[in-house]
Amino acid sequence: MAALIELRGIGLEVAAPVPTRILHPLALDVAAGTFVAVVGPSGAGKTTLASIVGALQRPSEGSYRYDGDELTGRGLAALARFRAQRLGFVFQGSHLIDERTTLANVELGITTPGVGRPQREATSAEALSWVGLGDDVARRRAGDLSGGERHRVAIARALVKEPQVVIADEPTAALDQPTGQAILALLARATERGATVVVVTHDERAAAMADQVVTLVDGRRT
């Protein structure tokens, strides 16, 4: 199967405040529709790799081809369009806007221009339903949700635009074991919708569920 994501010699070195190598050049192929776990100890460069795969920051070297198209060298606006069209994110802290309703938070994930409010609400409700949250939760303030519910909402927000790739950064870090297991299962199930899922995690259960495990230590792939 051809790789959806192809990294060749991708690395990151920052110049300030002192020249520091964050990620040593590495190669990585990710096939479409797979569940990939990026594991390793703290400071290993897992989140940096995820942020490069997610086009949140540009590498200082190497080549990043996505579905055959070279991404390195593209401008910020082009990368923003790329993220809007292809990627969904689940962050460690779920990052909901507490004052808004659950449904409004999920709506934020719809980046396709010209989608009217009724359609946005219907699509968002459907995404919430997919992660197991009903209409009662949809109308509640996000600030009133439990930790597990918040992560489910974050996953719904990432999936609502049906992205090709979902990148999740430590999605189970702050959750108890059963809830974390449920969230991982939910992310794994996203591959059934055709999404490729890249999970950055310390959680060994994620590695056990993954089609592919990428291990990083001190910025190097091992």
Place this chain on the structure above:
Amino acid sequence: MSHGHRATETARLLADAAASLLLRPGHTLGMISGILLGVASAVGAVTIADTQQAQIDLRFDLQRSGIVALEATTPTKAGFPADGIARVAALDPVAAVGELSRWNDRATVAQPAAEDGLLAPVLVGDRGGLDATGTTVVAGAPAAALDDPAATGTAWLGERLAARLGFTDPAAGTATVVVDGVPFTVVGTVRNGGSFGYVSGAVLLSRPSAVAGLRTTGSNVRVMAKVRPGSAAVVADYMLAAVDPTRRLTLENVTPPDGEILLGNVGGDLRRVGAALGGFIGLVGMITVANTLSLSVYQRRRELGLRSAMGWSRRRIGLLVLTESGLAGAVAGVLGSALGVAAAALWCRLHDWELVMARELPLLVVGGAVLASLAGGLLPAVRAASTSPLAAMRS
């Protein structure tokens, strides 16, 4: 992007900005307070200045250059002798001459069924007085009817007063207006869009009507002449002798040579003070918007980073913050206008003045408030637009 998509996205942006403002009421209130106060000050001060100007006009308009005004210091019910007026009218520099006197500055005027009346001036005049002051009959009985000595019990209403009293068709001849408890049949409406604007807010009676109907005597008796510019002093001297050769009325020339300049200076100064005050407070408001919005952008960097990570362009994120500032400015403008008008109305009520306000003023100040708020929001918008998508990953 198609027109339909653009409209949908604009609506979404507006809703998003409005939601952001509503969800942080403390911030929003802090943001709009400065501009709101600025707008209220500007509207209040300018409106009071305009109203004050109208009051000055009421006292001084009769004396503008190009107009000669003689006032009888001895109260008289009979008015001016017709032959004296005719002698003045025959003069070459005189375009029109006649009476326009103030009978009562603050009469109670009402519709018959109304419980409360309004305070409005009662004027007494004739066709010559109307011509001399540029007053026109908008509808109803012509100005010549004012000169009919047999016609009593009739009145003309200034069109502004007619509207305030709620007359729908005052010129039909079927309506009645009660002036200080005395009913008059309304036979027409008059308007003065020029220097004698207070006529539009007054009741106009012919002298026979006033003498026969009203129990009080007039507060002054004035003859007005519209003259060629530069001839006022000479005409005034002649009029003193021509109108009252026997000195029965003890006429006094009340035409100041520099009335126009005085009016312009006083009114202009008041408006400038109001505008400067509003502008200064508006500037403070703009800085408040910049500060509050900067703080808000700092506190929302995770949210803005999230939007950026999800693919929002820098332009769209900047536009969101700018839209928030614009909406806050619009709200501040509308509320400030209302507050300013209310303050001015209260001021006028305390002084028994009729509120005078330029129609375009609220629109102008709301526009100014939006512009000031947008200017204040510019820097925070640029900061918001430069939020890295990594902010979501790192926080």
